[in-house]
Amino acid sequence: MWPHLVFAAFLLGASGILLLVHMRAWGRSQNEQLDEGALDFRRRQFRRRMQASAMIGVVGITVVVGLAVTDPLMTAILWFIVLSLVVWMLLLAFADMVSSFFYYSQIRAKHTAEHASLQAQLDRVRQREGNGQAKE
Numbered sequence: 001m002w003p004h005l006v007f008a009a010f011l012l013g014a015s016g017i018l019l020l021v022h023m024r025a026w027g028r029s030q031n032e033q034l035d036e037g038a039l040d041f042r043r044r045q046f047r048r049r050m051q052a053s054a055m056i057g058v059v060g061i062t063v064v065v066g067l068a069v070t071d072p073l074m075t076a077i078l079w080f081i082v083l084s085l086v087v088w089m090l091l092l093a094f095a096d097m098v099s100s101f102f103y104y105s106q107i108r109a110k111h112t113a114e115h116a117s118l119q120a121q122l123d124r125v126r127q128r129e130g131n132g133q134a135k136e
Contacts, residue, residue: 010060022046048096052092059085062085
């Protein structure tokens with residue numbers, strides 16, 4: 001029984017810490033001067049992460065509730081709910097990973113194109129001015 005309670009306390013504590021961290025990150029995002037696309041990405045990320053973090057706490061609560069349940073059917077239903085929550089958390093984590101990958105890939109592509117443009121401008125200036133060497 002004690003290991004179950006310790007595990008449940010760990011899950012509840014982790015959930016609380018994660019919720020706090022996500023709320024602080026969202027607060028910082030709102031104070032930054034972000035464009036609409038970046039703010040939308042952060043808003044959707046915040047929702048996914050808050051939902052997953054809260055579900056960790058719900059799983060912790062169900063571990064404690066599971067100790068009090070003695071009916072086999074109710075126990076099976078309870079653990080089916082826990083399994084469903086864990087699967088949903090995994091799907092949220094996967095969605096967060098994919099969303100972050102595509103968002104930062106777009107940013108990387110923009111920066112690469114801008115870098116190439118600036119490099120081309122620099123090459124033209126260097127060719128025109130003799131690469132910084134004194135002309136004779």
